[in-house]
Amino acid sequence: MTSFAPRERAAISALSASAIREIANGGMGRTDIDAFWFGESDIPTPRFIVDAATRSLEACETFYSQNLGIPALREAIAAYGNGLRGGTIEPARIGVTGSGVSALMLAAQLVLSPGDRAVVVTPIWPNIAEIPKILGAEVIRFPLVVREGSWSLDVDRLIETLDESVTLLVFNAPNNPTGFTLDAQSQKALLTHCRRLGIWVLSDEVYERLVYTGARVAPGMSDHAEPEDRLILVNSFSKAWLMTGWRVGWLTLPAALAPALEKIIEYNTSCVPVFVQKAALAALTDPEGEAAVTGIVEAFGRSRALLMEGFARLGRIEAPDADGAMYSFFRVAGHDDDMALAKTLLGTAGLGLAPGRAFGPEGKGWLRWCFAARPEKIARGLDRLEGFLARE
Template sequence: MIRVSKLADSVKPSATLAAGAKARELKAKGIKVFDFSLGEPDFNTPKHICDAANEAMAKGETHYTPAGGTAELKKAIAKWYGKTYGFECGSEHVLVSNGAKHSIHNVLAATVGPGDEVVIPSPYWVSYSDLVSMTGATPVLVHTRIEKGFKMSPEQLQAAITPQTRMLMLNSPSNPTGAVYSRAELEALVDVVLKHPDVTILSDEIYEQLCYGTAKPTCVVTLRPELRDRTVTISGASKSYAMTGWRIGWAVAPAHLVKAMDNVQSQETSCPSSVSQAAMVVALESPESPKCVAAMLKEFAARRDVVCKLLTAIPGVKLFEPEGAFYAFFDVSSYFGKAFGDKKVTDSMTFCTTLLEQAHVNLVPGAAFGAEGFVRMSFATSKDEIEGGLAKLKDWLANAT
């Protein structure tokens, strides 16, 4: 038998992908499943972006590109940050990768290793801690509370930093909570970081164009001049442009770090898809794109309102009202210890597995995000699905004994 490495044996499968796989198994048996597990927009990629991909293929742009991305796309990304946030950077500060997850891996692989610590506010996206652990570094989780808006305070951050700390990972708007840090809240956090010369900030801003009401995105690197040399900004195509399968993400960072990450990526995967890169240039530069993003955001906001209305009407459920992204993160711990038929729910995992088996509603356990007692629901699906699924959830909870 081939022996599995310690690294592979220590890595947990993605909880969101695992939940999606279970739902597909039931669907394959002809069972109607209300699947709220995956963080993927249900919209098709806008037509003008698809047309750009077809044009690129017709022109023969189907070959290897430079490992870190085409000059055209890197220039378009740098230009977008200048136009959107007033952050002026050049192509030498941009690395294009196979999705934002790959970008995060590149950053960690190029900056941290055994003996280092990475501070992560919890709840956190399921992959953060495992991506850190894969480098040999140690994730240091800082637990936040629903009463505090799931936001880490400067005092909590200061207490978590040790001589071994090398990085702070931030995510606003947040997956799974939908929390959006205000500019002032982020300024308070970065001022703590600036007191510690060896600490870098990795700011995952993949949901930046999906904010609701008065919530506004903040590009962290723009908060203080000193942050240009201390911050890596992560974003990508997946969420705002409904381009999950195109696998395009990027990191914006100091030039020397981009070069190091480029070396890592060149050995791991070579280059991102040439066709996807050509389409991404159009996604960033076409005047049609902001209209498409605005239309999707409007629909997400309407779905969010439906979700909040229906969840707050369910007894025993405590909801954090999301300010960004497309997730509802809610406390179901009042149902722990109760029986549903012949099954007893004891934690978020048994809650979700029993709910899927009995009511065919698929949620992701909060334990996967570092927040036992909670579950995550993606509302990147139709209003009919949302209303039908939450009606099933409410009925199922009413049968608890």
């Protein structure tokens, strides 16, 4: 009798495990650590959002909803985006998803087949670069570089890379982990080129509200798009509304793809819980909503400034400029092994940071610090880092 050992398929076994989790698992549960490893604030969801979910639960709204989301939320998302950018996106082009990462997976399922090529601008949140591999696609990494103290993208060289063999361009701006934002002119050039060659563009814009230039929103691909462009936008309630644990996001895509999205949501998660959608609806429509986002961005900006000032004071730290997101991607002179440094900082200084290699080979030697934290926690973290450097 032949016996077959249980094994996952090769594409799954080849996926990279999360290096962030490797560090976090070594420190979670300890009370002597200041942790900045996850892309999550230590500030809870605003009360008015929680109250909306509570009212929904008290009304026993615990049944299935539409695959693409309740109509009121889809309409609110379209109105929010159009008000933010002056667009004319219809609710029919919106699909509510069970988190931003689910939206990324759904988008990839819509357009990628085994053997397709996806160009991904890196370093990037590992989930984004690994998702095409799950579907059997090939990932070509295109790295950002540091020029004159800031993160930079060589747009001309990227356009040269995007030839007829490429199915999908993926980028995330403002970027996790670097905070890099892509300017409007570059976005227009990339979209124009991809339109000409029929290349799909998947733009992860979950950090669009987290910019520190005084702008209300970061430049977005939809600013230059036609309704039927091969453009899919990913967004989420996680960051700007402090709703990481709620797991709710959305996709904006060509209307022709909406029926297909409806089908694959059914086969993935069926729908997002109604009480979660009611919380998301409150985030967009409650009179407190926009003021809450403004306050969150201002708070993150203060913590960002405190962290940057601390880095400058400590010396030995290279922290390139970036205008968005909620991270500093930095490196410490004399430490080329980011994983070893992250483990040492955790073990000897009680400082929890994400190792750069978690975001791809371009991140080796770097560390990511999430500054979406209260100033007193940032100050304690800097004290821990200063103490570590003084002992070397």
